[in-house]
Amino acid sequence: MTAASERSKLVYFFGAGQAEGDRGMRDRLGGKGANLAEMTGMGIPVPPGFTISTEVCTVFMESGGQYPAELRPEVDEAFARMEQLLGRRFGDEERPLMVSVRSGAAVSMPGMMDTVLNLGLNDRTVEGLARDSGNPRFALDAYRRLLQMYGDVVLGIPHDRFERPLAAAKEAAGVEHDSQLGEGPLRALVREFLEIIRRGGRTFPQEPHDQLWGAIAAVFTSWGSRRATHYRRKCGIPDTLGTAVNVQGMVFGNLGEDSATGVAFTRDPSTGVCELYGEYLVNAQGEDVVAGIRTPHPIRRNGDGTSLEERMPGTFSELAQVCDRLERHYRDIQDLEFTVERGRLWLLQTRTGKRSAAAAVRSAVEMVAEGLIDEATAVGRIDPGQLQTLLHPSIDESASFEVLATGLAASPGAASGQVVFTADEAAELGEAGEQVVLVRRETSPEDIHGMTAAQAILTARGGTTSHAAVVARGMGKCCVAGCKEIDILPDGSAFSVGAVTVRKGDWITLDGSTGRVILGRVATRPSELQGEFRTVMEWCDRFRRLGVRANADTPHDARQAIEFGAEGIGLCRTEHMFFDEERILLVRRMIFAASNSARRAAIDGLRPLQRGDFADIFRAMGGRPVTIRLLDPPLHEFLPHEGDDLSPVAAGLGVSTSELRSTIARLAEANPMLGHRGCRLGITYPEITEMQARAMGEAACDVAAEGVEVALEVMVPLVGVARELALQAAVIRRVIDEVLAERGAELGYTIGTMIELPRACVTADEIAREAQFFSFGTNDLTQTVFGLSRDDSGKFLQVYLDEAIYPADPFAVLDEAGVGRLIRMAVELGRSARPDLKVGICGEHGGDPASVAFCHRAGLDYVSCSPFRVPVARLAAAQAALAESGDAGRRVAEERLAAR
Structure with missing residues (x-):
């Protein structure tokens, strides 16, 4: 076959050990078709069939449902080969051939697109199948299934219109399962299903080839269905891939007890x-x-x-x-x-196989030990986004709780939530910030939006390979499946287990690792990281170039970060230390001070508290770098909110409620995000910067005197003009150097800035002359670049995502085209003025895998994220290094790591 004819080929045959495709043709044949061809070529028993390429899907979707002219002749030729191999003919009344029509995209999307089985049966061929198989019950059951699937998938008749008479037939026959229905009830169901289709204004095609082309069109159309589109958005799968269609001779598992x-x-x-x-x-x-x-x-x-x-x-x-x-x-x-x-x-x-994070890590390590894969392949195979589920809590077995029922452990983890019975309820409450557990008899692909919103999923039917289990594992959601003990009321208002009734809105807890369903909320424990996890993290650290730090404001956060492998603290937010009752009173006294001396007295009261906090964090970090950001938020954030009871606060401050109300009004800002905050606060109230610098210097000296190394980095926030940083840096150096002189100590420290304004990016060369490091605050940088408030964007952001105005939530995934371009510019300008400039990122983007990969490509030195996202960042950084240039990239990563 010439290259030109190969390119124009639309149908690929497989069967009897011969295949026209292989696993390397996923983009053209889809994952299912490519693997069917591969297995056939390996000599594994696969029913013969053919695959219609993804190219046809693209034409079909773009042309409003038209097929390429050359498709039908290729399908007819492939059908003839299949008929010859199987010794049956499509539509033959004596030895009818039946086929399945299944989707198969290049990227697996389990249950998201449509399938039709038993195509080729009609009122005449069903009798021939009954004679040929010697099993009329089997033939009628196959026809009943075809009518039900074709009516739903192709003709658009709601699924429950078929389910109701099927349930009634089982009840009348006194049986529980479809497989227990006899020939008579099945024949009656066939007649009723045909009538349901007729009443729905549709006609079931008796011509098998019409059935075939209707099913092919339905599969292509399902690529654009709501559930498939939602799944692709959730998983970052491009809409342009399209799906292949696999037409395959039927083999039957419902021919009797030997099937x-x-x-x-x-x-x-x-x-x-x-x-x-x-x-x-x-x-x-x-x-x-x-x-x-x-x-x-x-x-x-x-x-x-x-x-x-x-x-x-x-x-x-x-x-x-x-x-x-x-x-x-x-x-x-x-x-x-x-x-x-x-x-x-x-x-x-x-x-x-889709797998939980625990299975991904364990199987990767064991396959390396077995010699199946190397360490780089193992690291590349684990999904960074899924890895965080390993760090999620499990049931605290020392707590007292009542196990209501036990199902199958379908997806690990533990979660509590209020019971809901529909996907729409789950989505609505989840959007409102409520924790919910979605309880269903079984889930279907139509439930994907509710499964996404739920903390956990519980099903009464199905097993550990059911739709609910597979999707939950892929999402990292806790799931208990096949819990036969629960009986869901027909109106979907409650479920019962024996004499216990659990109503909508009641709280339950699921343990996806054991299958337990527990009444009420139950205490949980943090995950204990296993040996395989630590092995994978060691491999990641060997391969990555990018450093990984954590955002931590307390010694507890710092210790947690170290346990997860953080190499330092990239952001310590000092304002978070002020919000307990004792400290916030001192901050408020500072705000209400009538004189400089009164203000300094209040500030001096804060210094020993900050000094103690800093010292504890330095001790916890044991010589690792600690980046401490000066006070950032506007002062009004430390005052009561409008509508709060002001009397107790006023009494504590020794002022009247009217004075308090007047001060709140005076400090209120129309746009506080762009107001009197950050370095602007330190410049107008330099005594605040002085207090914080002295607390840092004293804490560093105290800890150094204990024999613990200290690596202090002082970060000035919201700098937009180099002069702002110069003024604040002068205060910081003067005060810390005074402390060192008083203590007779030597301490190296650096001063840098948080880059979170567009002006700072485009004048980064000027700012770098004053800064020893940059740390991009991508939360605020995203807000200022987009002109978009993170607090208010939820009102319309989903519309922007649905309309593909934004490819992703810019506060979750770094916008490379806009924000990313400014970051690249700032790095280049900054290092042109100061070649040894250290550059990091400390917004929550630092834990997003795609954003970490961008940071690697942009030449940053480190990322910083919340402690629980540190392992995600380590893995994503390793994958970015390995993706850079294969084995050469791996060697470069190792060399850079050794030099770090």
């Missing part, structure tokens, strides 16, 4: 333990497992005789061998779908 369907992972996706893991159902189709319609059985032996290993030992052995081959071939955890048809194993899919 089954299931999902398997080559390692436990919650823990990473190296053993085959998964679930299956006898006499069922694959959607039954994924949708959570029935609670499945484990694959591995569990002692009660229900496992695949016990019921079908030969099939289990073959599946274990296939899993081992695939993991070694792909060198990663695989998530497989399989069907057993009358004792014969078929593989329907393999893909990289």
Whole structure:
């Protein structure tokens, strides 16, 4: 085949050990299609079929639902090959061929797009299938499923219109599961489903090829569905990728007790333990497992005789061998779908398995030990955003609590919240800042917005490979699935467990590591980091160039930061030390002072308190750099808010309530973010800067005298003009040098500034002549560049994200095009004036993986973030270094680390 004809090819066939594609063609064939082709080429039993390329999806979406002219002939040719291999014909009334139509994007989006099974059945072929299989019940069940799926996915008939008569039929027959319905009830359901479609103003196509093209169009259309779009936004997947469509000969797990369907992972996706893991159902189709319609059985032996290993030992052995081959071939955890048809194993899919953060870390370390991957691959494979879930709390077992029920441990962690029963309720309350637990019989892809908002998810049905479990693990959400003990009331107002009723709004706690459902709120404990985690972090530190510090305002925060691997404090906010009752009274006395002497007396009362705080932080950091920011917020933030009871405050200050009210009004500002704050406060009240500088100097001398090294960095906030920094730096140097002279001590310290104004960025060369370091305060820099208040942006930000005006929330992910360009300019200008200028970032962007990667590329020296995001930043910094230029980048990272 020529290169030109290969480029124009739209349909790729696979079957009988031969495939026209491979795993390297994900962009064209999607992940599912590429892996089906790869498995076929490996000789693994895969039902034959073909993949329609993602290029067709792009044409279909851009042309309003039109296909390329050459598509139909290629599909017809591939169909003929499939029919020849299977010995069946599409639409034949004696030996009908049935096919599935499934989506398959280049990036896995589990459950977000549509699937239709059993295409090819109609009123005539269903009778032929009954004769050919010798099982009329199976044929009618397959037709019933097709009508239900096609009616919902392709014709747009609401799913519950089919569910209601199905539930009524089971109730009338006195059975619990679909698989227990007999031939008579199924035949009646087929007639009723056809009538439901007719009453909905639609017609079920009796011509199989019309069914096929309707299903293909539905899959392409589902790429633009609300749930798929929401998932892509959540996961940062581009809308331009499109999806492929996989058309594949059906194999059936619902032909009887020697047939089954299931999902398997080559390692436990919650823990990473190296053993085959998964679930299956006898006499069922694959959607039954994924949708959570029935609670499945484990694959591995569990002692009660229900496992695949016990019921079908030969099939289990073959599946274990296939899993081992695939993991070694792909060198990663695989998530497989399989069907057993009358004792014969078929593989329907393999893909990289989604896993919890704990499983990602453990499997990465163990695969390095097994020789499957190297350390760089292990580091590159772990999602930095997911890593933070390892640091989340677990249930405090010493607390007293009542376990209400136990389900399956589907996604680890612990979370409490108020019970809600719909995704819309979860989204609404979550947006209002409430903690909620979403409780459902089973989740569906339509629930994605509610799952995103919830702290945890609880389902009555489904297993650890159900939609709820897979999505929760990917999001790092706690999830308990398949909790059969809970009975949700039909009106969705409450659920019961025996005699206990839990109503909407009641609090429960979920333990996703054990499957426990607990009444009320329960105390939790911080995560204990395991050995594998520390190993991965050591690898990250070897590869990264970028330093990682923490934002910490207390000794406790400082110790927490060190435990998570911080190399220093990049931001210590001194104002946070003033908000307890004793200290805020002194600040208020300073504000109300009628004379300089009174103001100094109040300030002198604050100095020993600040000195003690600084000393404790220096001790905790043990010689690591500590960047202390001078007082930043405007003074009115230390006064009561309008509407508060002013009498107690006025009495404590010895002033009247009218005087207090008058002072609050006088200090109020129309736009305090751009008002009398930062260095402006220190310039107008230099005694504040003097007090803080003296407290720092005295604390440093006290700790140094104890034999503990101190690395003090003093940061002046909100500098926009070099002269502002020069004036404040002169005060700081004079005072600290006075302290050193008084103590007869020697102490090295540096003075720098927080770059958070556009003017500071464009005049950074002038400012650098006065500063020994820059630290970008990207929270305020983002506000001033966008002209956007972080406090008020929530009123319209979601609209901007939905309309793709902003690609992401600029306060969460650094805006590289605007804010980033100013940062690059400031770094270049600053280092042109002072080549040894140290440059960092201390906004919360310092813990965002994409923003950390930008900081690496922009040549910053370090990032600083909250303590719990330090491991995320370490991993993201390592990945940025490795991405720079492969192995060469790795060597550079190691060299720079050694020099740091």
